[in-house]
Amino acid sequence: MARKVKMRIWRGDSKSGGFKEVTVPANEGEVVLDVIHRVQATEMSDLAVRWNCKAGKCGSCSMEINGKPRLACMTRMNSFEEGETITVTPLRAFPVIRDLVTDVSFNYKKAMEVDAYEHPEELKPGQARMQQVDVERSQEFRKCIECFLCQDTCHVIRDHEENKKSFAGPRFFIRMAELDMHPLDKLRNRKRKAQEEHGLGMCNITKCCTEVCPEHIRITDNAIIPMKERVVDEKYDPIRWLGSKIRKREGL
Amino acid sequence: MTTSTSGSAVERYKYDVVVIGAGGAGLRAAVEAREAGLRVAIICKSLFGKAHTVMAEGGVAASMGNVNENDGWKVHFRDTMRGGKFLNNWRMAELHAKESPDRVWELETWGALFDRTKDGRISQRNFGGHEYPRLAHVGDRTGLELIRTMQQRIVALQQKDKKQYGDAEKYIKVFAELTITEILKDGGKVSGAFGYWRETGGEVAFEAPAVVLATGGIGKSFKITSNSWEGTGDGHALALKAGGSLIDMEFVQFHPTGMVWPPSVRGLLVTESVRGDGGVLTNSEGKRFMFNYIPEVFKDKYADNEAEADRWYTDQQNNRRPPELLPRDEVARAINSEIKAGRGSEHGGVYLDVSKRLPADVIRKKLPSMWHQFKELADVDITQTAMEVGPTCHYVMGGVHVDPDTAAAVGVPGLFAAGEVAGGMHGSNRLGGNSLSDLLVFGRRAGAGAAEYVKAMKKRPTVSDKAIKSAQDSLDAPFNRKSAKKSDSENPYTIHHELQELTQSLVGIIRTEKELKDALKKIDSLRARAAKAKAEGGRAFNPGFHLTFDLDNMLLVSECIALSALNSSGVTRWTHTR
Numbered sequence: 079m080a081r082k083v084k085m086r087i088w089r090g091d092s093k094s095g096g097f098k099e100v101t102v103p104a105n106e107g108e109v110v111l112d113v114i115h116r117v118q119a120t121e122m123s124d125l126a127v128r129w130n131c132k133a134g135k136c137g138s139c140s141m142e143i144n145g146k147p148r149l150a151c152m153t154r155m156n157s158f159e160e161g162e163t164i165t166v167t168p169l170r171a172f173p174v175i176r177d178l179v180t181d182v183s184f185n186y187k188k189a190m191e192v193d194a195y196e197h198p199e200e201l202k203p204g205q206a207r208m209q210q211v212d213v214e215r216s217q218e219f220r221k222c223i224e225c226f227l228c229q230d231t232c233h234v235i236r237d238h239e240e241n242k243k244s245f246a247g248p249r250f251f252i253r254m255a256e257l258d259m260h261p262l263d264k265l266r267n268r269k270r271k272a273q274e275e276h277g278l279g280m281c282n283i284t285k286c287c288t289e290v291c292p293e294h295i296r297i298t299d300n301a302i303i304p305m306k307e308r309v310v311d312e313k314y315d316p317i318r319w320l321g322s323k324i325r326k327r328e329g330l
Numbered sequence: 331m332t333t334s335t336s337g338s339a340v341e342r343y344k345y346d347v348v349v350i351g352a353g354g355a356g357l358r359a360a361v362e363a364r365e366a367g368l369r370v371a372i373i374c375k376s377l378f379g380k381a382h383t384v385m386a387e388g389g390v391a392a393s394m395g396n397v398n399e400n401d402g403w404k405v406h407f408r409d410t411m412r413g414g415k416f417l418n419n420w421r422m423a424e425l426h427a428k429e430s431p432d433r434v435w436e437l438e439t440w441g442a443l444f445d446r447t448k449d450g451r452i453s454q455r456n457f458g459g460h461e462y463p464r465l466a467h468v469g470d471r472t473g474l475e476l477i478r479t480m481q482q483r484i485v486a487l488q489q490k491d492k493k494q495y496g497d498a499e500k501y502i503k504v505f506a507e508l509t510i511t512e513i514l515k516d517g518g519k520v521s522g523a524f525g526y527w528r529e530t531g532g533e534v535a536f537e538a539p540a541v542v543l544a545t546g547g548i549g550k551s552f553k554i555t556s557n558s559w560e561g562t563g564d565g566h567a568l569a570l571k572a573g574g575s576l577i578d579m580e581f582v583q584f585h586p587t588g589m590v591w592p593p594s595v596r597g598l599l600v601t602e603s604v605r606g607d608g609g610v611l612t613n614s615e616g617k618r619f620m621f622n623y624i625p626e627v628f629k630d631k632y633a634d635n636e637a638e639a640d641r642w643y644t645d646q647q648n649n650r651r652p653p654e655l656l657p658r659d660e661v662a663r664a665i666n667s668e669i670k671a672g673r674g675s676e677h678g679g680v681y682l683d684v685s686k687r688l689p690a691d692v693i694r695k696k697l698p699s700m701w702h703q704f705k706e707l708a709d710v711d712i713t714q715t716a717m718e719v720g721p722t723c724h725y726v727m728g729g730v731h732v733d734p735d736t737a738a739a740v741g742v743p744g745l746f747a748a749g750e751v752a753g754g755m756h757g758s759n760r761l762g763g764n765s766l767s768d769l770l771v772f773g774r775r776a777g778a779g780a781a782e783y784v785k786a787m788k789k790r791p792t793v794s795d796k797a798i799k800s801a802q803d804s805l806d807a808p809f810n811r812k813s814a815k816k817s818d819s820e821n822p823y824t825i826h827h828e829l830q831e832l833t834q835s836l837v838g839i840i841r842t843e844k845e846l847k848d849a850l851k852k853i854d855s856l857r858a859r860a861a862k863a864k865a866e867g868g869r870a871f872n873p874g875f876h877l878t879f880d881l882d883n884m885l886l887v888s889e890c891i892a893l894s895a896l897n898s899s900g901v902t903r904w905t906h907t908r
């Protein structure tokens with residue numbers, strides 16, 4: 079059964095913009111993205127919005143819905159009150175391109191700054207042996223769909239353009255943690271680099287990133303905090319450092 | 331004469347190889363061409379890392395023999411050929427079966443983390459049509475792992491170039507959110523490609539002697555589909571327009587299990603792993619109906635009674651497999667018949683239940699995204715109740731006719747094709763998991779083929795101003811369309827919608843001659859209307875404008891499917907049932 083919903087959609091570009099209101103039908107079981115598509119097909123054919131999979135798998139449809147960073151394809155219409163106006167705006171932490179589409183190139187630059195995985199040369203293809211429990215820690219972080227909602231919500235950069243230069247953001251802290259916990263990765267100084275080059279120290283563990291992650295990755299508890307703690311260990315405890323090196327090797 | 335509505339000059343680039351598509355096939359091709367020392371442009375319609383490959387769930391097929399050591403390339407080859415009703419290009423199937431283990435292991439050397447066996451090797455799971463457990467996987471998000479690994483491999487190569495040459499983009503540059511509208515040619519040979527930035531509408535011309543098509547599938551031509559919006563058959567259309575040929579286009583795979591409820595997610599894939607891990611299919615009478623649908627050729631491999639089928643999960647040596655694991659076309663047709671016979675579920679599907687076989691925590695661990703998907707989109711807890719599922723358009727076996735060893739498109743020097751856009755490898759029906767391995771095996775071969783072609787070339791073809799002008803004019807057309815009356819102008823969204831309805835009902839799982847002829851007529855009239863579809867607004871990130879191009883491609887591809895179906899022998903050739 080279709081009901082009518084009132085949508086307040088931000089429209090504009092890098093220079094100017096404002097809200098446009100439309101009322102469109104919404105059917106049972108629909109998500110915000112369905113309704114935006116209906117607006118596009120019937121009212122505003124040039125309304126800009128990113129999306130791909132409509133299944134919560136690609137991380138393209140990130141936007142702010144009633145002020146909260148969300149995936150439009152995973153936000154169901156029945157999560158709103160009857161008669162509630164739904165406000166959609168582009169991600170605030172990134173520059174607007176047009177309407178709901180923002181320039182997320184910041185994230186691709188940061189990805190380029192994280193040292194890549196290094197495979198031990200002596201291990202030929204097919205020779206690696208790892209236990210499931212040992213890969214699971216990194217696998218949690220590899221669930222990331224790069225929606226960048228965590229980046230958008232993190233207060234260190236949300237309203238502080240000047241911090242962007244020295245702060246990689248939660249998405250890339252989990253990338254560093256993933257490689258740090260990868261049973262085979264050869265690079266030894268990831269935690270220290272996270273601290274010294276990627277701004278891990280600027281994070282004050284508010285956990286906002288964890289709260290918005292659509293993949294339910296425990297960004298703060300499982301990546302950021304362990305890395306912060308172990309940076310301390312690593313800096314002051316050479317024996318512990320040696321231990322972690324041996325642990326990492328035993329999976330080979 | 332038209333003037334460009336973009337208002338700025340055409341951007342021009344020169345590369346050795348242009349790869350169109352940043353899914354598994356495109357990225358693997360780019361890595362290979364780069365490692366051969368060439369300069370490569372990677373172009374994609376979405377952001378980097380979002381290509382459709384990201385949606386693949388179940389796994390990648392490779393006969394590593396980690397779980398059952400009897401497996402080997404010959405068995406994989408046989409399964410692939412049998413699944414494709416021996417209509418596959420046998421050489422492609424051979425290369426694929428032989429090389430896929432190396433391609434999977436290679437991913438591990440680039441940092442991929444697959445699920446493990448007890449002895450620490452890459453775990454492999456059962457899938458329809460595969461004799462042994464063969465699919466390397468990461469839960470049910472294998473495509474994400476594959477694309478992320480490839481993406482990070484590209485970044486690793488760029489980091490090296492940065493260190494060595496001070497320029498990360500010296501050898502590989504990614505052009506994201508750029509749509510290619512035309513392959514450019516010079517005297518019969520490929521000379522480059524032309525397209526527009528989605529963000530600004532600005533025009534871009536690439537000059538390159540080799541172009542690799544890795545543009546994926548066509549699913550968006552159908553109403554009920556598991557595909558993302560990118561699946562508009564661009565590469566199929568580009569190849570055809572550039573003088574290439576398409577083969578096997580009547581073979582469109584309908585995956586047996588898509589979601590059917592709620593309507594807004596209709597078609598969304600329910601991975602085959604649900605059945606591989608023990609899910610059973612029942613009808614409204616509670617019967618496991620698949621036992622009634624085992625074809626003669628498969629009788630020696632599939633159990634004809636529940637007791638044996640159930641034993642198979644624990645003892646695979648002495649029992650035949652459950653019929654839920656028959657190849658996809660068989661299961662899709664069976665479900666279709668049950669629904670037509672009035673034994674469907676509440677919302678017009680059948681039931682798929684894994685909750686009775688596995689404990690809740692195991693389901694959440696083995697099928698996390700399925701659990702998530704049903705919970706969040708349908709309010710269904712799959713650890714407690716059955717899912718409702720029905721067939722959904724999933725994959726196109728047909729595609730660009732290529733040389734198996736080099737992936738060179740037949741008839742167009744300089745054009746290469748790999749991945750879903752290429753035809754031949756899967757015959758009339760693709761086995762689950764055989765696409766991800768196909769992307770890697772033939773992506774690599776396309777990259778190598780293109781590199782060899784470029785290196786052997788004496789004089790490079792060039793892009794003329796005339797060629798650019800003509801490409802510009804077609805790009806401008808949707809803005810310049812004038813209609814006498816406002817009521818004559820067409821909305822591209824409406825036409826797309828009508829096309830999807832049409833293909834779904836007339837070119838779907840079961841086809842008749844009359845319906846196909848009818849479909850062709852209707853496609854013609856939609857094309858005439860599409861030619862009047864005017865783009866409203868400006869060039870900058872304008873989805874209505876983008877759709878006018880995608881629509882042309884979908885119309886062409888739908889016509890190819892209907893035509894091939896009509897011209898095929900008229901017997902049931904697996905996925906294509908007439």
Ligand SMILES: Cc1cc2nc3c(=O)[nH]c(=O)nc-3n(C[C@H](O)[C@H](O)[C@H](O)COP(=O)(O)OP(=O)(O)OC[C@H]3O[C@@H](n4cnc5c(N)ncnc54)[C@H](O)[C@@H]3O)c2cc1C
Nearest residue numbers: 351352353355375382383388389510546749750763765766
């Ligand atoms: C839900 C789902 C689950 C699946 N699960 C599995 C599985 O478990 N195992 C398996 O083997 N297979 C699976 N498949 C199939 C498999 O995922 C696809 O066949 C495969 O990913 C296609 O990869 P590709 O590299 O050919 O193209 P895609 O990944 O589709 O990428 C196409 C690329 O081309 C670009 N492109 C297209 N047109 C243009 C243009 N005009 N200009 C510029 N760029 C363009 C796109 O932007 C994109 O980057 C699944 C498919 C779906 C839909």
Ligand code: SF4
Nearest residue numbers: 232281283284285287
């Ligand atoms: S926990 Fe740290 S990274 Fe996450 S949002 Fe808070 S400050 Fe940002």
Ligand code: SF4
Nearest residue numbers: 222223225226228291
């Ligand atoms: S960590 Fe979560 S919120 Fe952040 S980009 Fe990845 S999936 Fe999105």
Ligand code: FES
Nearest residue numbers: 130132137139151
């Ligand atoms: S469209 Fe892919 S996550 Fe929403």
